[in-house]
Amino acid sequence: MMERVTQMDKEIFRSHLMQAMDKIRMRDQLEYEEVQLLVEPMHEPDKSLNGADEMMRLVVLAPNNVQHRQFTVDEAVNLLCWHVPLVPLWIDVSLVEAEQKREANSELNRRVHMNISANEELETIAISAVPHMKIHGRTTGQRSPVTLFWTGSAVECNVKGAEFWVEIESSYDLLEPWISIIINGVPVSRQMLIRGRAWICIFRGMNPAVVKNVRIIKDVQAMSVDPGNSLQFHAVKTNGAILPVEEKPLKIEFVGDSITSGEGAIGAKTEEDWIPMWFSALHNYTFMTAEALHAEYRVISQSGWGVLSSWDNNPNGNMPEYYEQVCGLLKGVQNERLGALEPHDFSSWQPDVVVVNLGSNDDGAFQSPAWTDPLTGQVYKQRLNEDGTYHEEDLAKFEKAVEQFLIKLRKNNPHAHIIWAYGMLGASLLPAIYRAVDAYQKQSRDHAVSILQLPNTTEETIGARTHPGELSHRRTADVLTDYIQRVLK
Incomplete structure (x- = not known):
């Protein structure tokens, strides 16, 4: 018979638990190396419970915590003594039938074995x-x-x-x-x-x-x-x-600049650092449009680049020059080894629609200082007239670049409808684009080419780095989705 309990803490509780288990072991002449405990709360309908008792009953000893679980001695002690210094004064300790215990252990071992196997079988x-x-x-x-x-x-x-x-x-x-x-x-x-x-x-x-x-x-x-x-x-x-992955019924290729790269589509409006964190392929009209149309899509884009030159008048920053390579705008031995400079196999993937969103950086070139080639010393500048209008000769160069790019796009994508989509950061070059497309169509008689003015970005829809934000991309995706659906009818 155990002595009367006059004080209790976690260590005393553990000691008494071990004594009770040891008495059962000697009584039933059991031999074991490891003990597992089942915790079964007993309901006492006539006993009033205080707040701590209710917390113990409703939370700690709730069925999802204790039902069908087997505890080590330390786990059981930690569970039952969770509210120290309040510790149970008494518990009833009894032996589970040996056969029942063997079945429980067998089931536990089987579960453990299955979990281990699942990891090993990767x-x-x-x-x-x-x-x-x-x-x-x-x-x-x-x-x-x-x-x-x-x-x-x-x-x-x-x-x-x-x-x-x-x-x-x-x-x-x-x-x-x-x-x-x-x-x-x-x-x-x-x-x-x-x-x-x-x-x-x-x-x-x-x-x-x-x-x-x-x-x-x-x-x-x-x-x-x-x-x-x-x-x-x-x-x-x-x-x-x-x-297998489901094949989608439509293919779209997008060609563009920083807007199409998703620059600024994620991040706060105050962000100005030019870092990868502020680029997003998902908060992006290309992804949104493809999802809405259940289409497979590809993106060919580069921040700062245009049709004729980059925003700073560098003629090397034009997308058409590299369009026929896998990713020809990349430089260096590593990218050459990876195959970036190889000719692209257009027969491997033919789009139903090609969307070109270029022109914003060509407009920027008119507003930016001249660029000097460090190797040749040649100076490049898209000029403005004194009244701020575009210099006619330089505007004609831009229009010719648009026309020539359309010829290249059609050569490589013979069955695609080509949409020149422009206007997310202003549309000042839209009349020039219209003239270029008209000239191309008169020469080629290709009427599967059209122009779509996109919604301009506002204070409400602007994103990081003064670029279109997610709301602007969503507005564009909605307009473009509707237009493509009508074009392909």
Whole structure:
């Protein structure tokens, strides 16, 4: 018989519990190395309970905390003595029938074994050997590893399993890559990638019988100012199966500048730093339009670039010159090795619609100082007249560049409807674009080319870095979606 209890704390409670268990062991002549405890609250209908008792009954000893659970001695003591210095004065300790205990232990062991096996059974597969892995965006035929170059480029697959990882390699000198993760059509994660090669867990603990659509998207444009920037996918690992991805009925290619790269589409209006954090492939009219039309899409874009020159009059910053390469605006030995300068195989992916959103930086060139070629000393400047109007000769150069780009687009995309969409940061060059498109159509008799004026960005819809924000991109996506639907009828 145990002595009368006159005081109690956590250590005394544990000591008395161990004494009771030891008496049961000797009484029943049991031999064991490890003890597991079941906690079964007993309802006493005639006993009044204070606040601490009610908390113990309703929270600590609630069925979801104790039912069908087995505790170690320390776990049980911590549970029952959670409200120190208030500690139970007495508990009833009894032995569970040996057969019942063996079944419970067997079930517990089986569950533990299954959980361990699930982790051990993750299969690593090289990206080149992954069945049904869909690659979005212009890239090379190289699949060991897969390199993503452009904004909105992605890898996509359907996974039937509980857990899924990807092995990613990130490289940069100045400007780090960012990615966004979409599961079943909903963005769930966005992150900066550090240098090096690492495994990233996309999901775990999900229902293994349910198919999950996974897209991992490059959030940042091809960085022409950082030759060391790259993003590659080496492998995946999962405990499930990779299943085919649904083919979408429409393909759209977007060609543009910083607006199309999603610069400033995320972040506060006060942000002015030119860093990858403030680029977004998702808060972007390209993504929004493609989603609304249930379309597969690609983006070819670069901040500051135009049709004839970049915003600062540099003639090397023109998109048409590099359009026929995989990602020719990238420089350096690393990008050449990755295949960025290779000719693009247009037969591998033919768009139904090509949307060109260029002209904002060409307008900026008229407002900016001259640019001098450091190698030749030649000076380049799109001029304004004294009254602020565009210099006729220089405006004609812009119109000719638009016309020539349309010829190149049609040569490589013979069946696409081409839409020159312009106006998110003003539309002062719109009359010149109209003249250029008209000249092209008269020469080519190609009537599958049209012009769409986009909604201008306002104080309400502006984003970071004085660029269109998410609201502006949404307004543009709505207008563009409606227009494409009408064009393709």
